[in-house]
Amino acid sequence: MDGVKENYWENKLSEFREASGKKGDLVGKWRKDVLEPWNSRTKYEDREYSNSSNIKIDEIYTSEDLRNNFEDKYLGLPGSYPFTRGIYPNMYRGKLWTMRMFSGFGTPEDTNRRLKYLIEHGESGLSIAFDMPTLYGYDCDNKRADGEVGRCGVNVSSLRDMEDILSGIDLGEVSTSMTINAPAAVLTAMYIAVAKKQGVPLDRISGTVQADILKEYIAQKEWIYPPEAHLRLIRDMMVYCTKNVPKWNYISISGYHIREAGSSAAQELAFTLADGFHYVDMGIEAGLDPAEFAPRLSFFFNSSINFFEEIAKLRAARRIWATVLREKYGVRNERSLYLRFHTQTSGYTLTWQQPLNNIVRTTIEAMAAVLGGTQSLHTNSYDEAWALPSEQAVKVALRTQQIIAEETGIPDTIDPLGGSYYVEWLTDRMEEEAFKYFSEIEKMGGILQAVKTGYIQKEIAATSYRRQIRIEQGKEVMVGVNKYVENNEKPINILRISRKAQKSQISKLLSVKQERDEKKVKEALSELDNALRNPEENSMPYIISAVESYATLEEISNVGRNVFGGWKEPILV
Amino acid sequence: MDGKNLSLFKDKPIKVLLAKPGIDGHDRGVLVLAKAFRDAGMEVLYAGLLPTPEEVVDTAINEDVDVIALSLLNGAHLTVFRKISELLKKRGIDDIAVVGGGTIPDGDKPKLEKLGITGNYGPGTPLSTIVDHITARASEARSRKMQ
Numbered sequence: 001m002d003g004v005k006e007n008y009w010e011n012k013l014s015e016f017r018e019a020s021g022k023k024g025d026l027v028g029k030w031r032k033d034v035l036e037p038w039n040s041r042t043k044y045e046d047r048e049y050s051n052s053s054n055i056k057i058d059e060i061y062t063s064e065d066l067r068n069n070f071e072d073k074y075l076g077l078p079g080s081y082p083f084t085r086g087i088y089p090n091m092y093r094g095k096l097w098t099m100r101m102f103s104g105f106g107t108p109e110d111t112n113r114r115l116k117y118l119i120e121h122g123e124s125g126l127s128i129a130f131d132m133p134t135l136y137g138y139d140c141d142n143k144r145a146d147g148e149v150g151r152c153g154v155n156v157s158s159l160r161d162m163e164d165i166l167s168g169i170d171l172g173e174v175s176t177s178m179t180i181n182a183p184a185a186v187l188t189a190m191y192i193a194v195a196k197k198q199g200v201p202l203d204r205i206s207g208t209v210q211a212d213i214l215k216e217y218i219a220q221k222e223w224i225y226p227p228e229a230h231l232r233l234i235r236d237m238m239v240y241c242t243k244n245v246p247k248w249n250y251i252s253i254s255g256y257h258i259r260e261a262g263s264s265a266a267q268e269l270a271f272t273l274a275d276g277f278h279y280v281d282m283g284i285e286a287g288l289d290p291a292e293f294a295p296r297l298s299f300f301f302n303s304s305i306n307f308f309e310e311i312a313k314l315r316a317a318r319r320i321w322a323t324v325l326r327e328k329y330g331v332r333n334e335r336s337l338y339l340r341f342h343t344q345t346s347g348y349t350l351t352w353q354q355p356l357n358n359i360v361r362t363t364i365e366a367m368a369a370v371l372g373g374t375q376s377l378h379t380n381s382y383d384e385a386w387a388l389p390s391e392q393a394v395k396v397a398l399r400t401q402q403i404i405a406e407e408t409g410i411p412d413t414i415d416p417l418g419g420s421y422y423v424e425w426l427t428d429r430m431e432e433e434a435f436k437y438f439s440e441i442e443k444m445g446g447i448l449q450a451v452k453t454g455y456i457q458k459e460i461a462a463t464s465y466r467r468q469i470r471i472e473q474g475k476e477v478m479v480g481v482n483k484y485v486e487n488n489e490k491p492i493n494i495l496r497i498s499r500k501a502q503k504s505q506i507s508k509l510l511s512v513k514q515e516r517d518e519k520k521v522k523e524a525l526s527e528l529d530n531a532l533r534n535p536e537e538n539s540m541p542y543i544i545s546a547v548e549s550y551a552t553l554e555e556i557s558n559v560g561r562n563v564f565g566g567w568k569e570p571i572l573v
Numbered sequence: 574m575d576g577k578n579l580s581l582f583k584d585k586p587i588k589v590l591l592a593k594p595g596i597d598g599h600d601r602g603v604l605v606l607a608k609a610f611r612d613a614g615m616e617v618l619y620a621g622l623l624p625t626p627e628e629v630v631d632t633a634i635n636e637d638v639d640v641i642a643l644s645l646l647n648g649a650h651l652t653v654f655r656k657i658s659e660l661l662k663k664r665g666i667d668d669i670a671v672v673g674g675g676t677i678p679d680g681d682k683p684k685l686e687k688l689g690i691t692g693n694y695g696p697g698t699p700l701s702t703i704v705d706h707i708t709a710r711a712s713e714a715r716s717r718k719m720q
Contacts, residue, residue: 262605351696
């Protein structure tokens with residue numbers, strides 16, 4: 001069995017070599033007899049086409065491009081292994097994707113109002129963005145937080161803020177996604193504490209925290225401690241929630257930020273799933289059964305502008321996850337093989353120039369996400385290259401999803417592009433590129449090692465630079481940026497965040513500190529300190545006690561800073 | 574400085590310190606710029622993630638750079654860029670140019686210009702525009718260094 005494991009990725013790659021279809025007689029003859037005479041008569045000179053993953057794209061695909069036994073072995077039917085066509089048998093006929101718009105800004109009260117506004121307009125799931133100080137575990141009154149409180153999301157410095165964000169919202173009725181990573185355990189603890197105060201039993205609350213710390217070191221760069229320390233805290237949360245909060249999805253394994261940091265679609269796919277396999281290994285090591293905890297892991301992908309490449313990537317992701325969990329990890333229960341994912345349209349493709357064009361880009365990207373079988377979707381607003389979205393722009397973005405869902409007929413048929421020679425061939429190529437990276441990463445000693453040495457980050461930076469140069473050279477077009485440029489761009493109305501948020505947060509924090517029982521805070525923090533020093537101890541109950549004593553986010557994070565220290569990334573430039 | 578050394582100094586590559594002086598990890602742009610500046614023949618230092626304004630100014634002075642190039646995408650540019658220009662002023666430094674970039678609303682640009690922070694380029698700016706601007710600002714800074 002060990003021998004099989006060692007060569008697993010290479011074995012998978014050989015499947016592609018043995019079975020990969022080659023263009024043969026059919027297209028060969030057509031090119032000679034039809035295409036080339038046409039091209040020469042019309043004086044057309046063909047050039048090379050490729051996508052973000054640097055995969056060369058032909059002018060036509062036929063059955064010759066598909067693998068042997070393709071339909072039975074690699075395609076299957078919806079709700080059936082290997083889930084290329086979708087994880088549910090009836091897909092969007094049974095249930096549309098969740099329209100989940102990420103929001104959060106200013107004070108907890110501002111965000112509470114925005115969440116209620118979205119609920120009134122038919123949004124079916126909440127999603128909360130946090131500001132930079134919160135993401136890095138600093139309170140609003142820290143010197144480093146000056147100017148950043150409430151800017152990129154809502155500020156949470158203590159349990160009081162979480163209470164205010166969720167005020168008047170029944171936690172037994174909504175599902176909440178919180179985009180939080182380094183302090184994920186603390187924010188989860190706060191959510192649990194609010195549920196307890198509302199009297200909602202923990203087995204009824206549902207939601208997702210991102211808690212994908214590996215992609216922080218890869219892409220988003222928001223960490224507090226060294227990787228091993230964060231991984232331990234995530235392990236503790238996994239173990240605690242598996243037992244106590246069964247509807248809590250404790251890791252949302254994210255390719256979104258990897259892509260935004262400049263990767264190709266294939267790199268996004270490969271690095272994200274490699275992170276996912278690391279979390280599976282971690283759960284197994286902590287004594288959990290992958291069949292039980294794998295369904296609590298979900299994914300978060302980017303949908304960018306190369307339409308078919310994105311669809312192929314999403315289909316490949318589902319197939320890889322199911323195949324590897326079954327073949328390598330021996331998971332037999334079919335439901336545990338589902339790769340469920342959230343998608344967000346690309347922020348990078350939005351242009352500052354001629355911002356209304358962004359509505360069109362977002363629409364195409366949203367369609368790719370739906371055709372790729374997403375479970376939930378965030379559509380970006382057209383003004384996001386300028387600032388945080390205004391209310392009007394958010395509404396257009398939500399309406400875009402509603403139009404796709406209810407006017408276009410796109411969701412009526414499951415995986416409507418399944419069987420397209422091009423899409424199937426491209427799905428194979430994306431999968432193959434991912435397996436090449438898995439093999440490479442394993443040779444380096446695993447994803448943690450590949451991240452700590454900076455290998456992954458450098459791969460992404462190289463791709464991003466290559467793309468930028470191609471744009472500068474006009475080889476890739478961005479409408480309004482390097483083609484069809486207009487001078488005298490008119491400014492648009494954007495959302496402005498006042499500094500009031502910072503002032504009111506600081507004064508609220510002050511009153512929280514005055515009202516709380518200092519002795520309780522000290523005790524809770526010192527017990528947490530002890531727990532963190534013992535790697536065998538589960539830290540989660542101690543974090544919940546600390547939160548409930550109204551110890552602040554920064555005070556709790558400082559306990560970790562003392563125990564674990566900080567982290568400097570490898571030199572990348 | 575005598576004439577000979579002066580010409581040596583003139584020929585030295587432009588030295589740029591790239592920094593994201595806030596709690597903001599979005600480093601795609603800054604890493605692209607680092608490569609582009611290097612390809613344009615500049616000497617590039619990168620302050621890493623999360624430097625404080627004090628650290629940025631210390632590094633700039635210790636390394637005797639020509640230009641500090643700041644990038645922020647988190648909306649805190651008015652607060653943080655201002656701090657850097659104030660710190661330089663306080664320490665009597667006038668031969669280091671400061672340029673900025675990121676998601677900076679038009680309305681904020683004149684405020685930054687007033688502080689001597691120029692460029693303030695947004696998304697979609699051609700690399701050549703940024704390189705040219707840095708080159709121009711660096712030569713101003715050089716001429717002040719030689720006074």
